[in-house]
Amino acid sequence: MTLEELRHLAGVGQGIYPQDTVDHSKSANITHTAAEKAQHMKKHKIQPGTDEWFRLWFARPKLTGENPFGKK
Secondary structure, rough: OOOOHHHHHHHOOOOOHHHHOOOOOOOOOOOHHHHHHHHHHHHEEEEEEOOOHHHHHHHOOOEEEEEEEEOO
């Protein structure tokens, strides 16, 4: 077993396989996303538990294409 294989099994470093590399520049910072959603919620007076609230917080735009902020 090579050192690179051992690192891969331990989950340390970049790994030796191409699928192990993650491009973090394309992923959203969840703190900024949550702050944006909280501001939208406050501005539009969306109450927790309503359909709009569930759409805002649980929509998966990258999976379904749904816009969590409603129609713009």
